[in-house]
Amino acid sequence: MKRKLAGKQGNRPLISGRDSNGYFLPESLAEAVNLLGQAGEGLKVLAGGTDLLVDLYERLIEVEGWLDLGLIPELREIKVRAEQIEIGAMVTHAQLEKSENIKKTLPVLAAAAAEIGSPQIRNRGTIGGNVVTASPAGDLLAPLIAYNAVLELVGKDGVSRVPAGDFFCGPKQTIMKRGQLLSRVLIPRPSSGTIGCWIKIGKRKALVIASISLALVVRLAKGGVIADIRACFGAVAPTPLEIKAVRRLAGGKRLEQLDFSQVGELAAAGIAPIDDLRGTAAYRRNVARELLIQALEKVQSTGGEIIADQADC
């Protein structure tokens, strides 16, 4: 993949009006799937545009036309049902951050949405775009895996549902096939004993790509026994990653029976980080361990108050 050349003044892409290309604005999902099925690689599915238009400007993608999902009403809806919460792919980060229903039922997701980019980005960027872009550092991805979200894909062969934990296969790579669209994110409604924590570490306090992030969701059964625990990290591996060993070690125990340092070691050992400009692999292993310890302590001491924390560097 080409990176942008330095010195953009002399290398300005021509984005304005000169290029004449297709622009499709379907008003139903069926119409969108139909259009996508007939089109080639050059037709890009456009949600909020906050990633795609950066890629276009930096000439990382070739665009022959747009399939803009902005006029499909059902994709903008959040529905809270008895069994699950259904979030349309075009729901924005700002909607997630502000929705009382999401804050109440999925606070770790709401906290992550509130820390994405800036208000300008959150007003446009969407949950569907964040998922399909599949950045290892995509802020909503670890929370979605931690909440056992299921992604609904629609194509000409029908609807399929994939657990979020099985959807990502590499940096910016997913199992989605050409011709498929992400329509909804379905999240089982957490039971009343579910508590959690979101922590994002970055080089500055706002508008930052995570150096490392953690979504921890713990479901406590009666008597405080851990019925389920999901520790999911972002930016520590080619995909967002659940440390499944945590589930095996901690399941069936009570929080106070756990040696948090030992659990933290599982995180340090379980991630597959790289050195990049946001931190070294060694840094990420150290921080992964400490974040998990910190998150467990917070969950234990506050009974699950959501914390959205950032490093002061």
Added chain:
Amino acid sequence: MEKVKVRLTVNGNSFCLEVGAKERLLDTLREQLRLTGVKEGCSIGECGACTVILNGEAVNSCLVLTGQLDQSEVVTVEGLAQDGRLEPLQQAFIDHHAVQCGFCTPGMLMSAKALLMKDPHPGREQIKTALEGNLCRCTGYQQIIEAIESLTGPERE
């Protein structure tokens, strides 16, 4: 389909425009409508100099295609002053020396305006959050925050 037809209200005026399929709102505003108060800084959504208010929300106009905006309403910095009088937010920026080189100012004003439209009495933290997508390379953040605070009245807690 080569050009996209878009009906757009900008600063209270209605337009029926034909735009390219890859034309950004930033380009439409600056080049078709000559609203050059909208500034192009980074072009990738990091600096906020191109911030405008779209349907009541602050957005980066470099990360919006005009084709996405049929029936939308846009306000740029040119839409703040009314009848030749600066809007109080603009006057506050002057009074509090919140303008240095001035390049970030239109974006700062629009982010602040979007906040005040929703919440006339934000606290300092809300003001800082509203401005987190706007960079000032002169680093004059303090004066900008003070200018906005001067309009918000007592903080409600």
